[in-house]
Amino acid sequence: MSRNLKDFFFKQAKRHGFLARSAFKLTEIQERFRVIRAGGSVLDLGCCPGAWIQVALQAITAQRASTKPSSLILGVDLKTCRLPQALEGRQQIQLLEADARHLQAVQLLQHCRQGFHTVLSDMCPDTSGIAAADVARSLELAGHAVRLALSNSSELPDGIRVTPPDQSASLSDAHETSPEGPQPGGVLLPEGHLVVKVLSGSGCNELHDYLRHHFRKVVWAQPKASRSESREMYLVGLCRQLTNSAGARTRVVPK
Numbered sequence: 001m002s003r004n005l006k007d008f009f010f011k012q013a014k015r016h017g018f019l020a021r022s023a024f025k026l027t028e029i030q031e032r033f034r035v036i037r038a039g040g041s042v043l044d045l046g047c048c049p050g051a052w053i054q055v056a057l058q059a060i061t062a063q064r065a066s067t068k069p070s071s072l073i074l075g076v077d078l079k080t081c082r083l084p085q086a087l088e089g090r091q092q093i094q095l096l097e098a099d100a101r102h103l104q105a106v107q108l109l110q111h112c113r114q115g116f117h118t119v120l121s122d123m124c125p126d127t128s129g130i131a132a133a134d135v136a137r138s139l140e141l142a143g144h145a146v147r148l149a150l151s152n153s154s155e156l157p158d159g160i161r162v163t164p165p166d167q168s169a170s171l172s173d174a175h176e177t178s179p180e181g182p183q184p185g186g187v188l189l190p191e192g193h194l195v196v197k198v199l200s201g202s203g204c205n206e207l208h209d210y211l212r213h214h215f216r217k218v219v220w221a222q223p224k225a226s227r228s229e230s231r232e233m234y235l236v237g238l239c240r241q242l243t244n245s246a247g248a249r250t251r252v253v254p255k
């Protein structure tokens with residue numbers, strides 16, 4: 001991105017009262033793919049300083065849907081996220097200070113029992129400047145976001161290391177069981193959407209291919225507000241599909 005464009009997004013963020021220019025990345029993704037729905041629930045991994053929370057709040061409260069009980073944003077970050085006063089009091093926003101690599105889906109479902117309509121991850125590691133190492137660490141974080149969303153860590157592509165899920169932490173009490181077929185693991189509801197940041201490099205295509213088994217459509221997005229020197233890209237998985245044990249997709253009826 002040119003210096004001018006960089007200044008443009010910085011100024012725009014100030015003008016619109018966004019906490020960071022990153023707001024425009026999610027805004028662009030939302031305008032293109034409608035990943036967040038009015039009245040929906042959103043898990044925002046790596047939420048600090050809170051610009052995506054601001055964008056998500058606008059989306060879930062659109063069409064006067066704010067009073068729906070499902071309307072919630074759960075922001076997770078390693079750091080303490082201090083939101084401005086105007087946001088702090090909003091009942092739709094909950095914050096959790098935690099390392100996403102050590103979280104289990106059941107812990108997140110305690111905040112939103114039905115599951116989330118949208119899972120976002122803008123998590124990124126502190127970069128070292130060594131491209132291969134940075135890509136690997138960003139893929140690891142992306143892998144954890146995918147694990148929490150879908151909870152099928154044993155199927156994650158080679159090269160993506162994730163903490164093994166706690167087998168004792170059963171999700172069966174969080175998602176209804178049905179004799180008709182496979183049930184969702186993780187926190188993402190059937191037909192829900194996923195947005196995950198990765199630094200492009202080795203392993204990204206494998207993650208893309210993996211997600212294709214779980215979503216009706218998977219696309220790459222590179223928002224204009226991303227810095228041109230940055231390798232960051234977003235994988236967008238649209239409409240989660242359930243898979244059976246053989247990996248075949250099953251038609252799901254949205255809740």
Ligand SMILES: C[S@@+](CC[C@H](N)C(=O)[O-])C[C@H]1O[C@@H](n2cnc3c(N)ncnc32)[C@H](O)[C@@H]1O
Pocket residue numbers: 019020022023045046047048049050051052053076077078079098099100101122123124125141
């Ligand atoms: C680019 S910032 C996110 C910006 C945010 N989307 C916004 O618009 O305000 C990346 C965040 O990921 C967080 N992060 C990195 N590793 C994490 C981890 N393992 N668990 C939780 N958060 C993490 C960092 O603390 C940082 O705040």
